[in-house]
Amino acid sequence: MANEQMKQVSRLLLVLNLCMYVIVLGIGSWAMNRAIDHGFIIGPDFSLPAHFSPIYFPMGNAATGFFVTFALIAGVVGVASAIVGLNHIRIWTTDSLPSAASTAAIAWTLTLLAMGFACKEIELSVRNARLRTMEAFLIILSATQLLYIAAIHGAS
Numbered sequence: 157m158a159n160e161q162m163k164q165v166s167r168l169l170l171v172l173n174l175c176m177y178v179i180v181l182g183i184g185s186w187a188m189n190r191a192i193d194h195g196f197i198i199g200p201d202f203s204l205p206a207h208f209s210p211i212y213f214p215m216g217n218a219a220t221g222f223f224v225t226f227a228l229i230a231g232v233v234g235v236a237s238a239i240v241g242l243n244h245i246r247i248w249t250t251d252s253l254p255s256a257a258s259t260a261a262i263a264w265t266l267t268l269l270a271m272g273f274a275c276k277e278i279e280l281s282v283r284n285a286r287l288r289t290m291e292a293f294l295i296i297l298s299a300t301q302l303l304y305i306a307a308i309h310g311a312s
Contacts (some may be wrong), residue, residue, distance in 0.1 A: 162307055162308075162310050163245065163248060165307045166241075166245060166304060166307040166308050167245050169300055169303055169304040169307055170238055170241045170242065170245060170304060172300055173234065173237075173238055173297060173300055173301055173304055174234075174235065174238035176293050176296065176297050176300070177230075177231045177234035177235050177238065177263075177297065178231075178235065179289075179293055180227055180228075180230070180231040180234075180290055180293050180294060180297070181228065181231040181232065181235065183286050183287075183289060183290040183293075184224050184227045184228040184231060184290060185228070186286065187213065187215070187216075187220070187224045187286065187287065187290075188224055188225075188228065190213075190214065190215065191212065191213040191214060191215075191221070191224070194214040211225060215283070215284050215287065216277065216282065216283045216284070216287050217277060217280040217281065217282045217283060218280060219273055219276040219277040219280055220277060220283065220287065222273045222276075223270065223273035223274055223276070223277045223287075223290075223291075224287075224290075226266065226269050226270040226273055227270040227273075227274075227290060227294060229266055229270070230263065230266040230267045230269065230270040230294070230297075233259070233262055233263045233266050234263040234266075234267065234297070234301070236259060236263070237256075237259040237260045237262070237263035240255055240256050240259045240260075241256045241259075241260060241304070241308070243255075243256070244256035244308065253308065253309075256308055257305065257308060257309060260301065260304060260305045260308070261305060263301060264298070264301040264302055264305060267294060267297050267298050267301055268298050270294050271294045271295055271297075271298045274290070274291040274294050274295060277291060278291060
């Protein structure tokens with residue numbers, strides 16, 4: 157009975173995490189596209205600005221480029237982790253647990269890294285509503301992904 161309840165909790169957390177990782181990917185992709193479209197134009201007649209950064213974003217602050225880059229990486233690995241997790245929940249055997257747990261742990265550590273840059277971006281202030289939304293999602297994901305890892309281990 158308890159095993160079935162943990163399976164339901166795991167399923168709920170997995171679907172929640174999948175939806176949030178997809179939203180992070182959507183906002184991060186928008187930010188990356190905007191940075192590419194509105195970044196520095198460097199050519200033979202142009203010189204580099206004094207404080208040029210290869211990770212320049214026209215919105216946000218100095219941490220935005222690192223935050224968006226690592227958020228996209230965490231999002232992609234998180235979605236891959238959710239796909240492996242869906243397979244584990246479908247099968248629900250001890251044979252499928254190691255792959256689900258290891259990919260979930262990797263996604264969680266990358267999410268924590270992106271959350272660290274989100275905290276730095278919050279500290280530096282100046283950012284738009286979409287970036288604040290992505291920061292909030294990553295902070296929430298750092299907790300829910302850990303709960304998901306605990307849930308799939310608690311059920312085995």
